[in-house]
Amino acid sequence: MKAELLAAINEARRGRKPVAVVTDIKSGAQRLVAREAAEAGSALEKAFRFDKSGLEGDEFIAIHNPPLRLVMIGAVLIAQSVIPIAQACGYDVTVIDPRGAFATGARFPGVTLLADWPQDVLPGLGLDARTGFMALTHDPKIDDPALHLALKSQVFYIGALGSKKTQGARRERLLAAGFDEVALARICGPIGLNIGAMGAAEIAISVMAEMTKALRLGLP
Amino acid sequence: MDILQTAQDWKAKGKGVALATVVETWGSAPQPVGSQLVVDGDGHFEGAVSGGCVEGEVISQAQELIAKGGHTLLEFGVADETAWRVGLACGGRIKIFVEAVS
Structure with missing residues (x-):
């Protein structure tokens, strides 16, 4: 060489x-x-x-390939359950939540924790094709700007928490913001494979299964 | 340990450097395809291409390549003479590409 x-x-x-x-x-x-x-x-x-x-x-x-990375918007219970599985699968995890009460080191040890608005810190992270992305806050004023940036990036997975109704409302907002059907098809929402998950830990399994599928087999 | 960065650092220090890469495995093999080992002219090495079974032979081949340049393909298994000597206890077979950094 x-x-x-x-x-x-x-x-x-x-x-x-x-x-x-x-x-x-x-x-x-x-x-x-x-x-x-x-x-x-x-x-x-x-x-x-x-x-x-x-x-x-x-x-x-x-x-x-660069190391796998997972960027999560929302320092919430689902994130806490997803993190250990993601880390075991080799992901470097970053959690972003502007709400200081949620984004505490005590609740999220061992990850990169950013108590900032996603639109302020995501551009600096360099969302790339070895990065998975999850919007988990349920709060459009936190999730939406982050989703905009994820959709404009090469991330291999975009998961968004929320019921079918929440997804429908989000869809309308994203269409109004100028995203087309091809872009919206990249969003996996409601997040996770349908395995009848009950509670945060089982939801974490379904979410990690869905992201793994996107990584290894690509999106359908 | 970052093998490729180590190779570059050693080279930058003026050392002779060779890289060994597992390119194929059959059966049970301790290190997956793509695993690498870096060797310098004095026989110092980092990384692994097996569970320690064939490293000695790989390092000696690597040192030869550091001296004369070029590349070679080594194969280790249980059935041949070399393997009897250096031994892959697991019963697998591996193919290793060794190359000098020029």
């Missing part, structure tokens, strides 16, 4: 840019491929999606 290639891989990783190093194991020839350059449905694109390095004929595809 050339030192320049090594430096380029490390620079991409520092910048949270998903890249693959493709090596011809016979000739030793190597090239760096950005995720966006991988054709949809190709072996390379699948390797990125499933985060799985491997041999394709004589070519070894080494996937360098």
Whole structure:
């Protein structure tokens, strides 16, 4: 491997840019491929999606995906239940809630906790294709601006808590804000797979299952 | 331990550096495909390509490559002579790509 290639891989990783190093194991020839350059449905694109390095004929595809990240809007009970599962699955977790009484270190140890309005801090986080996003407050004045930013980003999952009625009202607001059906189809709401979950812990399982499905299989 | 960053840092310090990468596994293998090991010219290493079973052989091959440049593909299993010597106790087989950083 050339030192320049090594430096380029490390620079991409520092910048949270998903890249693959493709090596011809016979000739030793190597090239760096950005995720966006991988054709949809190709072996390379699948390797990125499933985060799985491997041999394709004589070519070894080494996937360098940034670490998974979960951004949650709302320092609420569901968030508290989701966090340990998300962390066990390898996510770095950030919780954002402008309500100081909710966003306390005592309630949320071991995560990045931001007691700020989402629209003030989300742009600085760099929402990318290795980030999942959940809006959990039920409060449109906190959730909506955050959803706007999530919809404009490449996050692989957008979950929004709330009943069918809440979802309907949110849908109308987002349409009025200029988002189209394609954009709205990215929102998983009511959040979570329908497994008949009762209570926060079971809802957390259904939410994590839905986000995992989006990560590994893509959205339907 | 960040193997690729370590490789870059060691190289920047003027050391000879080689990388070993698990490219294929069969059966039970202790380290998944993509696992890496970085070696310097003195045989210092970080990372793992097995449970410690074949590292010695990989490091010695890596040092040869540091001296002469290039790359090689190593295969370890239970059925061959090399494996008998360095041994993969788990009964799996692994293929490892070793390359000098130039």
